[in-house]
Amino acid sequence: xxxxxxxxxxxxxxxxxxxxxxCRASQRVFSNYLAWYQQRPGQPPRLLIYGASSxxxxxxDRFSGSGSGTDFTLTISRVEPEDFAVYFCQKYxxxxxxxxxxxxKLEIK
Amino acid sequence: EVQLVQSGAEVKKTGESLKxxxxxxxxxxxxxxxxxxxxxxxxxxxxxxxxxxxxSDTRYSPSFQGQVTISVDKSINTAYLQWSSLKAxxxxxxxxxxxxxxxSSNYYFAYWGQxxxxxxxx
Numbered sequence: 001x002x003x004x005x006x007x008x009x010x011x012x013x014x015x016x017x018x019x020x021x022x023c024r025a026s027q028r029v030f031s032n033y034l035a036w037y038q039q040r041p042g043q044p045p046r047l048l049i050y051g052a053s054s055x056x057x058x059x060x061d062r063f064s065g066s067g068s069g070t071d072f073t074l075t076i077s078r079v080e081p082e083d084f085a086v087y088f089c090q091k092y093x094x095x096x097x098x099x100x101x102x103x104x105k106l107e108i109k
Numbered sequence: 110e111v112q113l114v115q116s117g118a119e120v121k122k123t124g125e126s127l128k129x130x131x132x133x134x135x136x137x138x139x140x141x142x143x144x145x146x147x148x149x150x151x152x153x154x155x156x157x158x159x160x161x162x163x164x165s166d167t168r169y170s171p172s173f174q175g176q177v178t179i180s181v182d183k184s185i186n187t188a189y190l191q192w193s194s195l196k197a198x199x200x201x202x203x204x205x206x207x208x209x210x211x212x213s214s215n216y217y218f219a220y221w222g223q224x225x226x227x228x229x230x231x
Contacts, residue, residue, distance in 0.1 A: 001171065031214065033214065033216070033217075035217040035218075037154075037218075039154075044204050044206075044221035044222065044223060044224055045146075045154065045204070045206075045218070045221060046221075047217060047218065047219050050209070050215070050217045051214070056219070088153060088154050090154075090156075090217065090218075092216040092217045093213055093214075093216055094213035094216065096156070096158070096159065096168045096169075096170065097156045097158075097169075097170035097171070097172075098144075098156050098216065099156055099170075100146075100153060100154040100155065100156060101153070102153045103153040103154070
């Protein structure tokens, strides 16, 4: 079972700053099948990125994903007030379990 | 429009049984994997398992195998998550979610239900 470790646990930034979130896998992620989700309080998660770098429908272009193999990154170029939330990475594919990372909380500084 | 609508919040006692539901609409229900995700209070997301409504093929996370049962009634486009004997540690929000499409390259959760809060007390 692949274990995903996200860092940092909490990221404190001001609106307009750049956010860099990391997701490291214990084994190579097949075909870079790595997704990122955003979860605001009281809401279900929302898909942001799939295939490590492809934005989901309707996601603003300030969100970008990169990486391959075992190291992946979610970048928010300029954080907007509505971006303060918790972010999860997930490996997916035909070999379950399709585990999630433990999450990174992006909070207002 | 794809929609997943989950049953309402539940308050149960330890040792009781429970079955929560997730009704899909706006797509061909039996052609997409549906999964369940647990979120304990203040914690992260845990992948529990998935089911293919067409033939009820089910895959569980080792952490949840034997602890819960995932099932489906494709005649009413509904997936279920059930417990035979609840524990206090089952207290959590449970989400159902659907894969983007049938190709394994798209086995991420593109669509989510609103969540069902299960509270178990002694």
